Amino acid sequence: MKPTLAAAAIFLLTGTSAPAHRLDEYLQGTLISVEKDRMDAQIALTPGVSVFPILIADIDVNRDGVISETERRAYTRRVLRDLSISIDGLPLTPHLVSAKFPAIEEMKEGRGEIRIEFDAALPGGGPHRKLIFEDRHQSRIAAYQVNCLVPRDPDIRIVSQNRNYSQSFYELNFVQAWAPSSAREFGWFTDSVKPLAALALLLSVRLAAMFPRR
């Protein structure tokens, strides 16, 4: 019996032919954390054994069997370029913090994990914020997972997380207590000044009535 037929026979008999390692997907797990003025993220990219040829062709572009520093940087740039990140509708530019690549052999075996860390500065905004993270990298073979870490800053509270089925689209709504928006900073002032303004108006009408112009 040929090896492939033997393997098929084992599968039919036992139903346990699934391999021990990731197979036909490119797992891309992202963990996001938000802080007062920045966001940090880590993407762990793990190619399955059967999609490894697709991926290595994208990384080892000169096909010499070695991932050079230039190829690492170029691939990392492509991963970041395939992301769209925005806060309150304003696009954010991710800045690379670090990138670690495993050995080619490790990726070939389905255990190699590329780990890319990046951050982005968050412009000031109101108390209610909406961060959108979209990942289009290798979408034909990707299995995306996106999550937010519990904020370290107690003044930040996560309100909701929304995703599409594949998790290529992720929306994070959060509230920040110190929000430096004009609406928040001066809200107390406008609220407290309203009765004073009404009183001043009443007084001026009364004075006008008491001292009519001649």
Next chain:
Amino acid sequence: MKLNRAARIPILISLSLSAATAQTPTARIVSAANNFLSTLDDKQRQSVSFAFDDEQQRKRWSNLPVSIVPRAGLSMGDLNPAQRSAAMALVSSALSPRGFEKVQQIMAADETLKNTQGNGPQGGRGRGGPPNGRGGGGLMFGSDLYYVSLLGTPSEKNIWMLQFGGHHLALNITIDGERGILTPTLTGAQPALYTANGKTVRPLAGESDKAIALLNALDENQRKQAILSFRLADLVLGPGQDGKTIQPEGLKASGMTDKQRAMLVDIISEWAGIIHESAAAARMAQLRAEINDTWFAWSGPTTVTPGNNIAAYYRIQGPHLVIEYAPQQMGGDPSLHVHTMYRDPTNDYGRKPAAK
């Protein structure tokens, strides 16, 4: 008063049993550890022993086979029958009877995998063996490929760790006086359903059956909250993600009935109850007290054929708890290949000092 020989033997056995039962769990584990060490030669003792603060060894665990992610310590295949028996007695001493049974069933599943898939150097590709070059050697599956290691010196007073694991198993047991901490621990199985001695075995049956029972006990509104609308392909906080806490999602247990909360506690006990009873009791008391702040989230199929495992991912998360159950879609039936993770992100490896 003199007793005849026949009368003395049962009394001696009885005294010896009561001495054993009078031992604290930690004393029992330390005794089993020292007994195991006494069966080893110097070279083996050196291989099995690590400094307590050896971060590399502490984190050298995975769901993957040892040929893909090499472990260190001593493999069961490295040991003679007496040494192996002492090693398993040590593991058993730190676990509950059901916890130890689960471990044995996970190892037996891997033995089944070896017998059905062969055990060639497929995953090894020339680099399969563990760092010390012993055992492994490119072999992927089987009960010989589970490793034991000790971090620190077994002690009733000072902190130390027992690690035991291989493919689909990583027990990280920290012993700190009378405290026993099991986090982080990874369990899994492939095949997650097999036949042994004419009986069907599902190492993770409780994890699967109790979770679908809870899902079925939820009303429509609760299910809407618990069932996530997106796919989860794998563990979120698997190996290499120590100490991280993700934002919880799903249905909060404060929105459950007492009966549903009890069912949730029962699911949690499948992991928290792996360790020996007194450590499990302390952990369950902590998790029960926080149950209202614990979340239950589900992703994937909401039905299962009776007697089979679920094919859905689920997560239970509380202030000091993350449990993930993740069937693997790796070219076969995902219900037959499962990874699970059990964590206390605030106390992985027992790093948090004991409460005074």
